[in-house]
Amino acid sequence: MTLLLIILAYIALQLAIAWWFRRPAQSESDYLLAGRSLGPWMATFAVFATWFGAETCIGAAGEAYQYGLSGVLADPFGYTLGMVAVGLVVAVPLWRRGVTTLADLFRTRYGMGIERLAAIVMIPSSLLWAAAQMRAFGQVLASASDWGLMACMTLAAVVVIAYTAFGGMWSDAVTDLVQGVVLIVGLLILAAVFFWQDGAAHLAALPPARLDPLHDRSGWDALETLLVPIFSTLAAQELASRVLAMRSAPLARGATLAGAGLYFAMAMIPLMLGLAAVSMLGTGLDPEQVVTRFAAEALPFPLYALFICALVSAILSTLSGALLVAGSLAAHNLLLPAHPHWSESAKLRANRVAVVLFGVVTYGLALGSDSVYGLVEEAAGFGTAGVFVLLVASLWNRRPGSAWAAGTALVGGTLSYALAAHVWQVETPYLLSLATAGIGYLLVAFVHKKAPPQRGFHEQSLT
Numbered sequence: 001m002t003l004l005l006i007i008l009a010y011i012a013l014q015l016a017i018a019w020w021f022r023r024p025a026q027s028e029s030d031y032l033l034a035g036r037s038l039g040p041w042m043a044t045f046a047v048f049a050t051w052f053g054a055e056t057c058i059g060a061a062g063e064a065y066q067y068g069l070s071g072v073l074a075d076p077f078g079y080t081l082g083m084v085a086v087g088l089v090v091a092v093p094l095w096r097r098g099v100t101t102l103a104d105l106f107r108t109r110y111g112m113g114i115e116r117l118a119a120i121v122m123i124p125s126s127l128l129w130a131a132a133q134m135r136a137f138g139q140v141l142a143s144a145s146d147w148g149l150m151a152c153m154t155l156a157a158v159v160v161i162a163y164t165a166f167g168g169m170w171s172d173a174v175t176d177l178v179q180g181v182v183l184i185v186g187l188l189i190l191a192a193v194f195f196w197q198d199g200a201a202h203l204a205a206l207p208p209a210r211l212d213p214l215h216d217r218s219g220w221d222a223l224e225t226l227l228v229p230i231f232s233t234l235a236a237q238e239l240a241s242r243v244l245a246m247r248s249a250p251l252a253r254g255a256t257l258a259g260a261g262l263y264f265a266m267a268m269i270p271l272m273l274g275l276a277a278v279s280m281l282g283t284g285l286d287p288e289q290v291v292t293r294f295a296a297e298a299l300p301f302p303l304y305a306l307f308i309c310a311l312v313s314a315i316l317s318t319l320s321g322a323l324l325v326a327g328s329l330a331a332h333n334l335l336l337p338a339h340p341h342w343s344e345s346a347k348l349r350a351n352r353v354a355v356v357l358f359g360v361v362t363y364g365l366a367l368g369s370d371s372v373y374g375l376v377e378e379a380a381g382f383g384t385a386g387v388f389v390l391l392v393a394s395l396w397n398r399r400p401g402s403a404w405a406a407g408t409a410l411v412g413g414t415l416s417y418a419l420a421a422h423v424w425q426v427e428t429p430y431l432l433s434l435a436t437a438g439i440g441y442l443l444v445a446f447v448h449k450k451a452p453p454q455r456g457f458h459e460q461s462l463t
Contacts, residue, residue: 003305004145010309011159014316017178018163018171028336028347031168032100032328033245038173040255043246045180046173047259048266050238051079052183053129053318054136055376056263057270057311062287064274068210070217072274073225074377076267080260081226082233087256090234091243093395095252099244102237102391103333109394109401112337114410118390119333121383121410122237126326127358128382129238131365132375133319134160136288138366140311143292153366161359164320164327165352169245172320179313184266186310190291191269193298194276202276210275224428231434232380235387237325323362327355381421385433386413389441405445413437 029035038046056075063071099105103122107115137160138153145152164172209215214222233239239256246252270291277290285293295307331354336347369375386409393401416436420429 001145003301003308004141004147006305007141007144007308007312010312011316014175014179015159015163018166018175021171021174027344028332028351029100030170031348031351032324032332033241034168034170034173036245036247037170038242038246038251038255040251042173042177043242043251043255044258044262045177046242046245047083047239047256048262049176049180049183049314049317050242050321051083051233051259051318052180052263052266052314053376054133054311054315056267057187057314058136058139058288058291059132059376060267061270061274061277061291062289064271065277065285065290066287068206068215068275069213070215070222072271073213073222074229074380076264076271078226078229079233080264080267082230083239083256083260083263085230085234086239086243087253087260090391090395091252091256092249094240095243095246095249097395101328101333102235102240102387103329105394106390106406107333110390110403110406114390114403114406115333115337117407117410118387119329121414122387123326123329123358125232125379125382125384126237126322126329127362127365128375128379130319130322130326130358130362131369132379133315133322134362134366135369135375137312137315137319139288140292140308140315143289144308150367153363157359157363157366160316160319160323161356163316164323164359165355168351169241169324172317172324173245175320176317179317182306183310183313184262186307186313187266187269189299189303190273190295190307193303194269194273194294197280197298199272199276199280202279203272205279206275210278218427220428220431224431227434228377228380228430231388231430232384235384235391237329238321241321241325241328323355323359326358326362327351330354330358381417381430381433383410383414383417385417385430386410386437388434389413389437393441399445399449402445402448404448405441408444409437409441412440 060072060075094105097105097108099108103115103119106118134153134156137156138149141147141152141155142149243252243256246255273294274290277285277294281290281293292308292311295304299307328351331350335350336342342350389409390406413433413436417429417433420426420432426432
C-alpha cells in the first residue's frame with residue numbers, strides 16, 4: 001500500500017506540473033503542436049519519452065527473456081532505425097510543409113477525401129498503441145497493490161484522459177521532460193545494480209543461441225520483424241506531431257536524432273536484463289514481470305519506488321501522446337473540415353472531447369487484451385503501409401497526385417495486412433501489405449498520369 005501511495009503521489013505531481021506550467025491554448029495549433037515552439041531540450045525528450053513506452057521497458061525485456069536476441073529485433077533495434085530514418089530523411093521536409101497532421105499533408109496533394117480516409121486508417125493504430133500503455137499502467141498499479149487489474153486500469157484511464165485532454169501538446173512536452181529525466185535516473189540505477197550483481201558475467205555466459213538474432217527464425221520472418229517498426233515509425237503521426245511542434249527544421253532533424261540515440265541507449269538496459277534474467281532469476285516467470293521482479297529483489301525500497309515511478313513515466317508519456325494523436329485526427333481531419341466557420345474555442349473543445357471519447361475506447365481495448373507486446377505489434381502493422389507510401393509520394397514525388405492511387409494504397413495496404421495476418425496467416429503480412437500499397441499506388445497512378453494537378457498540390461502550407 002505504501003508503494004501505491006507513492007505512485008499516486010507521483011501521478012498527482014505530474015498533474016500539478018502540467019497545471020503549473022500550463023500555457024492556455026489560444027488556437028488549435030497551440031493545443032495540438034504547442035504553437036510550434038518546442039526548443040532543444042523539450043523537443044529531444046518529447047521524442048524520447050513518447051517512443052520509450054511500456055513495450056520497450058516491459059515488453060522488450062520479456063521478449064529477450066523468452067527468446068533471446070531474436071525476440072527484440074523490433075524493439076529496440078527496428079524502432080531506433082525508424083527514428084533515425086525520420087530524423088535524417090523525413091523531419092526537415094515534413095516540418096517545412098507547415099501542416100498539423102499527416103492527413104493534412106495528404107489533403108494538399110490528393111484532396112479532402114484522402115485526408116479523411118487517411119485519418120480513419122491511422123486512428124486504430126494510435127488507439128491500439130494507447131491500449132498497450134493503458135494495460136501496462138494497470139499492471140504496474142496492480143503489482144503495487146491488492147487491487148484487481150480492472151480496477152487499476154480504470155484508475156489509469158481516468159488519470160490519463162484528464163491529463164491529456166486538459167493540457168494538449170505543451171503540457172505533454174513539459175511533463176515529458178520531467179518524466180524523461182525520472183525514467184533515465186531509474187534505468188541508470190537499475191543498470192548499476194545489475195552490473196554490481198555480476199550482470200556482465202551472466203551476459204558473457206549466455207549460450208550462443210540466446211545471442212543469435214536469427215535463432216528459430218527464417219530470414220523472411222526476421223526481415224518482416226525488423227521492417228515493421230521501421231516503416232511504421234516513418235508513418236507514425238505520434239512522431240510526426242513532435243517533429244512539427246519544434247521551432248525550426250534543423251532542430252526537427254537534430255532533436256529527433258538525439259531522441260533516437262537516447263532511446264537506444266536506455267533500451268539496452270531492459271534488453272540486457274531480459275537476456276540475463278534466465279540465469280539471474282530463473283525460468284517460469286511471467287515475461288511481462290521480469291523487469292519489475294528484478295527491481296523488487298535487487299533494489300532497496302526507496303530505489304524500487306523510484307524505479308516504479310520511472311516506469312509510470314514511460315507509460316504516461318507514451319499513452320498521452322497516442323491519445324492526443326487519435327483525438328487530433330478525429331477532430332481536426334474528420335469533424336472540423338465539415339464546420340469551417342467554427343471559432344478557435346469550438347475547435348479546441350472538439351479536440352478535447354475527441355481525446356475523452358477515444359480514451360474511453362482505449363480503456364475498452366485494454367480490458368479486452370491479454371498482451372502489451374501483442375497490442376504494440378498490431379498497432380505497428382495495421383494501416384501504416386499505405387500511410388508510408390503516401391508520405392513518400394507527398395514529400396518527394398513532384399508529379400500530380402492521383403486521389404484514386406492514394407485511396408488504393410490506403411485501402412489495399414490495410415485490407416491486405418488484415419487478411420494476411422488474421423485470415424491467411426502468411427509469414428510476412430506486413431511485407432505483403434507494403435508491396436500491395438506500393439504497387440497499387442504505382443499502377444493506378446500510371447493509369448491516371450494525365451489527370452490535371454489538384455488545387456493546393458504539394459507546396460501549399462496549412463496553418
